[in-house]
Amino acid sequence: MERAMEQLNRLTRSLRRARTVELPEDNETAVYTLMPMVMADQHRSVSELLSNSKFDVNYAFGRVKRSLLHIAANCGSVECLVLLLKKGANPNYQDISGCTPLHLAARNGQKKCMSKLLEYSADVNICNNEGLTAIHWLAVNGRTELLHDLVQHVSDVDVEDAMGQTALHVACQNGHKTTVQCLLDSGADINRPNVSGATPLYFACSHGQRDTAQILLLRGAKYLPDKNGVTPLDLCVQGGYGETCEVLIQYHPRLFQTIIQMTQNEDLRENMLRQVLEHLSQQSENQYLKILTSLAEVATTNGHKLLSLSSNYDAQMKSLLRIVRIFCHVFRIGPSSPSNGIDMGYNGNKTPRSQVFKPLELLWHSLDEWLVLIATELMKNKKNSTDITSILLKQKGQDQDATSIPPFEPPGPGSYENLSPGTGESKPDALAGKQEASADCQDVISMTANRLSAVIQAFYMCCSCQMPPGMTSPRFIEFVCKHDEVLKCFVNRNPKIIFDHFHFLLECPELMSRFMHIIKAQPFKDRCEWFYEHLHSGQPDSDMVHRPVNENDILLVHRDSIFRSSCEVVSKANCAKLKQGIAVRFHGEEGMGQGVVREWFDILSNEIVNPDYALFTQSADVGTTFQPNSNSYVNPDHLNYFRFAGQILGLALNHRQLVNIYFTRSFYKHILGIPVNYQDVASIDPEYAKNLQWILDNDISDLGLELTFSVETDVFGAMEEVPLKPGGGSILVTQNNKAEYVQLVTELRMTRAIQPQINAFLQGFHMFIPPSLIQLFDEYELELLLSGMPEIDVSDWIKNTEYTSGYEREDPVIQWFWEVVEDITQEERVLLLQFVTGSSRVPHGGFANIMGGSGLQNFTIAAVPYTPNLLPTSSTCINMLKLPEYPSKEILKDRLLVALHCGSYGYTMA
Template identity: 85%
Template sequence: MMERAMEQLNVQLNRLTRSLRRARTVELPEDNETAVYTLMPMVMADQHRSVSELLMNSKFDVNYAFGRVKRSLLHIAANCGSVECLVLLLRKGANPNYQDISGCTPLHLAARNGQKKCMGRLLEYNADVNICNNEGLTAIHWLAVNGRTELLHDLVQHVSNVDVEDAMGQTALHVACQNGHKTTVLCLLDSGADINRPNVSGATPLYFACSHGQRDTAQILLSRGARYLPDKNGVTPLDLCVQGGYGETCEVLIQHHGRLFQTLIQMTQNDDIKENMLRQVLEHVSQQSESHYQKILTSLAEVATTNGHKLLSLSSNYEAQMKSLLRIVRIFCHVFRLGPSSPNNGNDMGYNGNKTPRSQVFKVRQGQGTRRRDPASVRETRVSEHTKHSLQEPLELLWHSLEEWLVLISAELERNRSDPAAGADIASLLLKQPLPEVVMETAGTYAQGEDVISMTANRLSAVIQAFYMCCSCQMPQGMTSPRFIEFVCKHDEVLKCFVTRNPTIIFNHFHFLLECPELMSRFMHIIKAQPFKDRCEWFYEHLLAGQPDSDMVHRPVNENDILLIHRESIFQSSCEVVSKSSNEKLKQGIAVRFHGEEGMGQGVVREWFDILSNEIINPDYALFTQSADGTTFQPNSNSSVNPDHLNYFRFAGQILGLALYHRQLVNIYFTRSFYKHILGIPVNYQDVASIDPEYAKNLQWILDNDISDLGLELTFSVETDVFGAMEEVPLKPGGMSILVTQDNKAEYVQLVTELRMTRAIQPQINAFLHGFHTFIPPSLIQLFDEYELELLLSGMPEIDVADWSRNTEYTSGYDQDEPIIKWFWEVVHSLTQEERVLLLQFVTGSSRVPHGGFAYLMGGSGLQKFTIAAVPYTPNLLPTSSTCINMLKLPEYPSQETLRDRLLVALHCGSYGYTMA
């Protein structure tokens, strides 16, 4: 024992002596595991003197592998660029080719991180550049991935095979092309890399360059003789470029392989390729020059014509050919509107992102054109009227065939009408006539007993839609082509026959009706006869066209996108924030937060609309007055008592338009006449009853009776109250001296009605409509009548408890057979209508039910049914709600009486001010 103690004491004294001599308190522990963690931070900091001193008399194994990846200190030095420590370790016998658990040597790590000096030293000590890691990667793979060309030049002279493959069969050239490292690609090619070497999937370096849109890399490969090869699945480099929308790379491919231009055009018929990507590519290619522009449009027109004639052939697949034709025409119109750009100097093929304004394509004047950015080399590009028409010339063949069909059908309809005894259906008659060639081609395919309209209406209507699109792209935005208007008027009878037989044609193909009031008026009676639901879907389809998909509530990027509302002054603060907000952002979505409250989400948005709609009709603002029955509201003719009344009317229009846009309901019911004003429908004397029932009766009496000898002595003027003073107002010029007679009494009644219901409040109506039309175009809202508009804006006025219970879901342990659920619905049945509204508002944030009932209740991300979730019961616990998901969190009350009591407390105390619960 004594001897062992003395031995330990001597060891400690020796350590103390060495420590004092070296002026350090740290010595290298004797075991490798502890020693390596002492040395590692010094190696990382390249403190080579300290490392050298610690290793001087140590038995530490410099090749000791540690950690989960089993790396040595040489790996650490190479990874961190600690050159001096790396050399020291190599001199001490560190193995430059030692591989960690992933198969990486120190050279791999030095190459990956671009540690040039470390790479040089490792090579001096015979590091093997051809060693692959577990993924098959060599040091040159790492250099190629990161584009370290300078280091690659030093390394390739030590490489026996520059085309060594990784586990996926990819060489350094593959990865350099994928990442677009031009100088690295050149270096590898100069070093003998195989330019056409495929990987295990058959993908060549050119394929890799195109898959990531590396235009310059693809240019190098093609100029060096790279072959245009598909992979093993038949996917070509051009396919990859189009799928990614890489227009510049497509242009390079077409430059070297001209046959690919027609392949690109044919891709417009491939439904698997996204249309927006095709547009992007063709847009770029067309921008290079006027010749590119013309060639693309002519080719697209030819393909569209071929597809259109296939569509008119009854032997073709209607759905496939219809989608293909409309897709090609949409792309054609998109490119047509752009016009070509002038090319730049240099190697960027002239693409500078500029687009010829649409007006330069449609109407070219001297001096117009898109100019190059380089002012020293300015060249104007113009599209002549002759060129503009010639670009669509191939399509004229299709329009001619369409015209022949419609004329033929019209003639046979007329023959049937004049000779009903003929008895044959139209198809039979057609088959007996000498038909145009295109008709003869398809006539033999008619099914026995099926008439030509049934067989062709959808096909012809799709071609009509294509015709409209092509006509429209030649016109300034918002204008309908006179040629197309003339076409519809000429074939009005046949088109009406089509939509009468098959009304879905209106919604599928006759979109032009929404953009041209003159044409819409011809078909309005047919459209109004269609189901309300179908018109609603058509309304929202076009209203939201072009808007990105998003939740109903916009999740803003920053605080500036949130509508921050002061609850105590909700009308004024809302008016202020809405006026400052971008209309486009408001269309994309709404985020509302009440000042001083945490709640945000769909429930808060619905609460905002609900409270604000009540404020709009607040008598303090004098904007609206109650109707005679006290349940509906009409603009106040004396609203000018409020100096800001017209601004407020415009704001009220914005709120109702915004609510309709986002399918939110408002807690307002207007008079029928006001709904008519919104829709642009003329009012009539019956509408007067909403504000003055007795006066409406008097007007009715005048119309129903002969007033010739009654001596009424009425003139075309009326007395009206203006702020307490009676003023006589003429109904038309000189009206005060024009007597009302039996002959003109109908005109008198209409003019009186217009004065009371329209002229007296015309400025208010105009201001309201200005705000409303900010979000809802007049062409769309006219799809509905005044009763349907009320349903759209305010929902169903009554709550159907049976419908409510049928469309309720249960979660967290509840189901419809639970006693507490039965108690709940018994309580709801016993509530007053007002209490039911409070309950609905408490759970959903809205006091209204959408058209169609509870099955169409909206949540934060679309349709969301009313839901009841179980919550453990504790005494006095109140129900809570999550308004964003329409969920009532109902505690498991012990009795129906307790449930009723707690529910009513919650409703009367918590209907406003939702939180994030």
């Protein structure tokens, strides 16, 4: 307090004398009086204050211990700087970091301050604590003009900092071209390494400084790696610096092949390699073709290594697919890349671009011959369906280097018997004559399936990159058809191959249909895992329900208008973000989180089928399922709302949220793209469905029905005659064409009448669920995915079951049946319920309230005479299971499970 009072009194006396404030006597107080004046370069005031004071101009203050000369140099206060120098300020005084005033002037580009400091003998070679000199600071910031002045005072332009880096290193790293030229003109060592062996060229490439690298290479810079063997090219590729790579290749052409070989290095990020090769390919047509041809050659080499059975499968597989992905990417983005859909190189096209695929033809040829070989052996051993013992292969040389095994070459006619696949050599006579399974032998299919499948995937990728999006190459379709049996064998052995390598099946319905029965035979649980694994592939890991940082990502909805407000916010939301996670908040409420999202889905489930919106109507079969309303057009926004309903179900499935809504079997078929059949008509008109069944079951030749391929139906409220096919009104329905008539009537009633509604719904649904993935399931499984696994009370089921056609509750077959129902899983019980009733859930009140086509209808089991391999069937309209009189519980269980897992095939109707 006393000190403050004294300072105040001194200020008062000074003001009374109309003079400048006098400096306090102690340096600590005085320096803070002078500092703002120095920063403002008020040299006269500073001069007057210093004239009659004992202030030490070299006094170091603050945490960094700088003097007022540091402050002047840092701020460019040249007049104050000169004044301080004349008063004896030390130009080489170092602050706590080792910086002199010259360092600070150089760092901030204060040219006049630098000149004055040099006049007063500032030492340009002083290093701060990091070894940086004033020349380093100029180089870091590209102060070329100042550098020209400073280098005249520098004894060693290559002075190193603590890391052994010279001014040239840092100038190259930051891309200061004129600074680099100035340093080189001043004698800087162009190839000087730092402590880790990195040269200036290395530094330029590490940050993609193309122009700086070009200057260095033009002046003779050597291409040198650091002490760890990392080269300038490695750095360019790691950073995706295509332009800098281009410069390196101009001066060192051999590096082109190095880049091509880098595609095999799994430690390098693939997207960076693509970026580099994409840039290089854009430079000229010749360069583009050269890159593609080189990539094709490397891919072919890797593919043959993969087919060599002693090579490392995992490494070679990843390498091949990586190279082919890069190849296809470059092919698509090449200069004036064709987009006319011509399958170049595969349809006899002899253009230069088609020739880039030529090296790969060798690999495809080997692949073809492998598959032919396996097909031949499969045909020979058709009788042994459990194991192909005749093509057991003794695996020799497990530790032999992969590259030493030559690729498989096709044998001559009739020589398959003695061929050892993968080596191109004949097997020893003992092995050829005695093909027995042993611990040292492996099934050739087990050994080759994954390898061949990876090459098949590469073949598909190469075919696809030449076709417009969404189209499958005719050549590839021909290939799959040719090798159908072998590919089915592969998929049978390991169904996950479809997801690992046979993506073409998911992308091409024409091909998938050939394998669908194999996929559908896999456990539902496995298919669910595959579905979600590939649905979320490529998405960042995150909780299913997250809390977005951005407030705009929250779906803010109103409870009193939840359907309309949700439709509005979902239609405006970013689909990619909704796939990653959902956050919902009700207007005026604070709650957020998974519980709120669950509530949102629950409420929307009820609103979607709210009669007020006229979107769906209740079905006629079990009374609790819904079907799109053919008269939904009474709602002007009906198609927008159908699209929104599709989005909600797609979102729910994407995030494993269950919805409290059930649709008819036919509508699930529409979602899956499965054609409806006449049995599905029962959900909207059971009596009409029975009439169709009657037509199919009876000879109508002489009945005089006079039906034609046209029907009378409601079109916008008026009855009109609608042809089932062109000219249908004049085509009579006969015994020969009645099946076609029934199918066309079914399609009219179940599909054509609601086609716009279905299309709108699917448009929204497929925004979140790809058609290729949802086809893994049948209509019953889709219901389980969307609505969950219901609880089934088996005792209530038994209590409310009726028996007919000769069965009684005490019969052994019935006893076995209920024992099996008790033994099977909850999932299989649900499948059984779906199989017989068409619904996966029990109505409120239990099995006593199950509905049939004409009202309440108990679950019924009817006797059917047994014949070997006969499967149970069902009549969903009357909830009847037609159960053969099986001779044992084991056979009953086996046949029942086969029927359940075959989906809807084999169903009948009463």
